Amino acid sequence: MAVKKTVAGIWSWRARLALLALLQVVPAIADDGSERAYRIDRPHPVTDPAYGDILYYYYQRQNFAAMSAILVALDRGALPQQSERARVLLGALYADYAMPGEAERLFDTLLAEAVDQSLANRIWIYLADIYYRRGQYQKALDILDARVVSAPDDLQQHFLTLRTRVLMKLGRYADTRETLDALETGTVSAYLRYNLAVSRINAGEGEQGTRLLWELVNLPPGDAEINALKDKAMLALGVHYLRTGQGERARHLLGAARLDGPYSEMALLLHGRAWLAGDSPRTALSSLQALSKRSMQFEEAQEAGLALPFLYEKLNDLPRARDAYRASIRAYTDHFSYLSALDQKIRSGEWFQQLVGDGHWSTAMDPLPVFEPARVDSFATFRSLFASHAFQKYWRAYHEQQRQVHLVQRWSQRLPALDQLLAAHIRKHRSDIPDALALLAEVNAHGSEQALQSLRERLARAYQDMNAKVLALPQERQWLEQLALAREKAGKREGKLPAEKADQLALYQGLVTWQVLSRIEPRRWQYERRLQALDDELARSLLLRENVKRLTEGDISRVTDLGHALAGLHNELGALDQRGRQLLARLQRVIEGLALTQVQQTRERLQFFTAECWAALGDLQHRAVKERMKQNLSGQAPGSKSSE
Amino acid sequence: MKRNLLSACLMLLLAGPMMAASLDEDMATYRKDLLEINKRLLLMEEELLFPADTQVTVFVGLDVGRFFTPDSITIKLDGETVDSYLYTEKEVKALKAGAIQKVHTANVKDGEHELTVFVTGLGPNGRPYRRAGTLNFDKGSGRLFIQLTLKDDTASQQALLEFRQWQ
Numbered sequence: 001m002a003v004k005k006t007v008a009g010i011w012s013w014r015a016r017l018a019l020l021a022l023l024q025v026v027p028a029i030a031d032d033g034s035e036r037a038y039r040i041d042r043p044h045p046v047t048d049p050a051y052g053d054i055l056y057y058y059y060q061r062q063n064f065a066a067m068s069a070i071l072v073a074l075d076r077g078a079l080p081q082q083s084e085r086a087r088v089l090l091g092a093l094y095a096d097y098a099m100p101g102e103a104e105r106l107f108d109t110l111l112a113e114a115v116d117q118s119l120a121n122r123i124w125i126y127l128a129d130i131y132y133r134r135g136q137y138q139k140a141l142d143i144l145d146a147r148v149v150s151a152p153d154d155l156q157q158h159f160l161t162l163r164t165r166v167l168m169k170l171g172r173y174a175d176t177r178e179t180l181d182a183l184e185t186g187t188v189s190a191y192l193r194y195n196l197a198v199s200r201i202n203a204g205e206g207e208q209g210t211r212l213l214w215e216l217v218n219l220p221p222g223d224a225e226i227n228a229l230k231d232k233a234m235l236a237l238g239v240h241y242l243r244t245g246q247g248e249r250a251r252h253l254l255g256a257a258r259l260d261g262p263y264s265e266m267a268l269l270l271h272g273r274a275w276l277a278g279d280s281p282r283t284a285l286s287s288l289q290a291l292s293k294r295s296m297q298f299e300e301a302q303e304a305g306l307a308l309p310f311l312y313e314k315l316n317d318l319p320r321a322r323d324a325y326r327a328s329i330r331a332y333t334d335h336f337s338y339l340s341a342l343d344q345k346i347r348s349g350e351w352f353q354q355l356v357g358d359g360h361w362s363t364a365m366d367p368l369p370v371f372e373p374a375r376v377d378s379f380a381t382f383r384s385l386f387a388s389h390a391f392q393k394y395w396r397a398y399h400e401q402q403r404q405v406h407l408v409q410r411w412s413q414r415l416p417a418l419d420q421l422l423a424a425h426i427r428k429h430r431s432d433i434p435d436a437l438a439l440l441a442e443v444n445a446h447g448s449e450q451a452l453q454s455l456r457e458r459l460a461r462a463y464q465d466m467n468a469k470v471l472a473l474p475q476e477r478q479w480l481e482q483l484a485l486a487r488e489k490a491g492k493r494e495g496k497l498p499a500e501k502a503d504q505l506a507l508y509q510g511l512v513t514w515q516v517l518s519r520i521e522p523r524r525w526q527y528e529r530r531l532q533a534l535d536d537e538l539a540r541s542l543l544l545r546e547n548v549k550r551l552t553e554g555d556i557s558r559v560t561d562l563g564h565a566l567a568g569l570h571n572e573l574g575a576l577d578q579r580g581r582q583l584l585a586r587l588q589r590v591i592e593g594l595a596l597t598q599v600q601q602t603r604e605r606l607q608f609f610t611a612e613c614w615a616a617l618g619d620l621q622h623r624a625v626k627e628r629m630k631q632n633l634s635g636q637a638p639g640s641k642s643s644e
Numbered sequence: 645m646k647r648n649l650l651s652a653c654l655m656l657l658l659a660g661p662m663m664a665a666s667l668d669e670d671m672a673t674y675r676k677d678l679l680e681i682n683k684r685l686l687l688m689e690e691e692l693l694f695p696a697d698t699q700v701t702v703f704v705g706l707d708v709g710r711f712f713t714p715d716s717i718t719i720k721l722d723g724e725t726v727d728s729y730l731y732t733e734k735e736v737k738a739l740k741a742g743a744i745q746k747v748h749t750a751n752v753k754d755g756e757h758e759l760t761v762f763v764t765g766l767g768p769n770g771r772p773y774r775r776a777g778t779l780n781f782d783k784g785s786g787r788l789f790i791q792l793t794l795k796d797d798t799a800s801q802q803a804l805l806e807f808r809q810w811q
Binding site: 049059072075076097101411418562572 | 671674677679682685689691693697703734741743745746791
């Protein structure tokens with residue numbers, strides 16, 4: 001009788017565990033949904049090409065590359081028109097990248113700068129999400145209701161999802177339902193519906209909760225995720241009916257549960273429990289027998305090891321009950337040994353290495369690799385752990401951290417190449433700069449500006465003085481010179497040369513001078529044009545000289561700055577690599593700690609189950625002895641000597 | 645004694661979440677530092693590989709993309725093939741959503757140059773399609789950006805290549 005009480009106690013304890021497991025919200029999966037909702041992936045006008053380049057990464061879910069592209073573009077001033085939009089996107093990516101503090105700071109700055117209302121709406125939604133994740137539900141709701149004027153189209157679903165979650169957390173279930181109904185149907189909506197149902201049942205609103213669960217159960221078959229959620233909803237309904245004493249409804253429902261999928265073990269156990277609690281325990285036999293044949297790694301199979309012999313006992317099949325208790329003790333002992341070995345494996349780091357495997361880290365910008373549980377032998381042992389929010393959070397963080405360490409290593413490998421590039425720049429600087437400076441000095445010494453100025457002055461004087469010699473064409477100048485020479489010679493031979501010849505020379509000279517001076521304006525224009533062309537050339541030359549001068553001076557500081565920066569980067573990368581590895585080790589310890597906690601809990605449960613089996617066996621033995629004694633006593637006729 | 649035990653239990657209970665919070669904060673700080681150093685390295689690498697005075701960057705974008713789905717792009721600069729690129733489905737999707745790809749960066753001297761782009765892909769009705777376009781540009785001092793847009797021409801139901809350049 002004592003054993004029965006204990007087993008019944010375990011059942012109720014187990015039932016509570018099942019209820020807890022089933023009637024719990026599912027944050028891990030819902031969080032995935034919210035990550036998807038961060039996307040701003042509707043086409044919108046791109047005016048800055050750098051912004052288009054950012055979107056090129058963002059639309060491919062290469063968030064790290066997108067963040068880097070935004071930071072580079074902002075640093076370079078390459079976003080003259082879309083910097084606010086890019087910064088809002090950066091904030092959203094920060095929040096998505098588990099940097100809520102940075103995101104909040106950036107959003108506060110943007111709001112203080114009074115951004116455009118459509119961007120402000122976006123920012124408030126992201127901020128509300130950050131507060132929700134921090135557990136500041138009322139603050140999140142106040143923002144969603146008071147600050148968001150209208151949710152942008154691409155964030156509409158995210159807005160509704162977030163508001164649903166916040167309202168649910170605040171216990172405002174009627175409002176939650178209203179918001180939930182406005183949400184598009186899909187996986188996220190189904191999970192939220194399940195969470196709302198569970199929250200309402202736990203809050204004592206069984207009728208409303210079961211109605212929601214039935215909606216999920218009656219969903220048309222979908223993908224593996226939806227089918228698993230349908231199963232879960234069905235089991236949750238079964239648990240609720242069992243809990244509220246509606247055994248018949250529970251048995252009917254659990255009889256229709258699927259026997260494959262992630263909840264099949266739970267379905268078998270609950271089915272067994274429902275029938276065991278009813279009037280015909282024999283019907284529970286098939287479920288418990290099926291469950292006891294499954295791996296002892298499943299918690300439900302461990303429990304079946306205790307429930308099945310109890311059922312035999314209830315059916316008064318005591319020899320089978322005895323055998324089953326002994327078989328369970330052996331199975332528990334074997335599993336206990338397995339857990340001890342697993343414990344060692346976890347502590348030595350071997351388990352974790354198996355779990356991580358050889359990841360493919362071709363570039364630092366790829367999306368995170370998918371977790372492949374097939375690589376882990378102990379998958380079944382940690383099935384619930386792997387599905388937990390805590391594990392998923394740190395597992396993703398570990399992968400992300402590993403990628404970051406790889407990125408740091410990649411940069412460390414590339415630094416020598418950058419060193420070489422810088423050295424080439426320095427060499428070029430050393431050879432080119434002195435040449436350039438020498439050329440500049442030579443050009444400056446040439447005095448082109450002064451020469452041009454002198455030419456301008458000469459032209460002005462010649463025009464003012466009507467100086468035909470200066471304004472003459474080369475041929476005319478030659479004639480004028482020759483005529484002047486001839487007249488000079490004629491003067492020396494005065495008296496010998498006929499007078500008409502001297503007059504003739506004077507006439508010719510006058511004619512040529514007339515020819516020149518009569519065209520003085522066009523001549524002056526021609527010279528002015530030539531001087532202007534020279535002026536333009538000189539301006540170009542000055543610009544070139546300025547450029548060369550700026551480059552020689554700028555190059556000195558540029559090369560020096562690059563050299564200093566590169567030396568600093570060597571040290572910073574080294575420190576970052578070390579910090580990254582330390583974080584990896586800490587994350588590994590956290591994940592191993594979660595696994596060890598589960599192993600310890602399983603061991604305690606197994607110890608408890610084993611003790612109960614031994615107690616039940618002792619009880620059976622006691623009953624057998626008592627019955628034998630009773631038989632012996634009843635078989636002994638009064639006065640018989642043999643019995644004595 | 646009982647009080648000590650209670651406070652020890654409380655400390656143990658609080659230690660887990662506190663450690664987790666500290667780890668979360670440390671990871672966030674690390675990520676911030678990594679993004680900052682990554683940005684500086686990217687800027688420095690570009691500065692060393694493509695100094696501003698000689699840099700020419702070619703961007704590619706799709707305008708709507710109803711009549712053309714790019715498959716590959718080949719870029720020739722002054723008659724020499726300098727880059728070829730094959731697009732993945734995700735990249736095409738990103739381009740169709742309005743993103744712009746920085747497809748090639750090069751160093752060129754000041755003066756006149758010729759850029760030729762060949763694009764292959766699927767045209768109207770899923771038929772293989774090939775377009776080419778040439779741009780003669782004058783490189784001055786400072787960075788030069790060239791944007792190639794594959795525009796939908798509703799009249800001819802074909803894609804047109806359009807170049808745009810700015811400093």
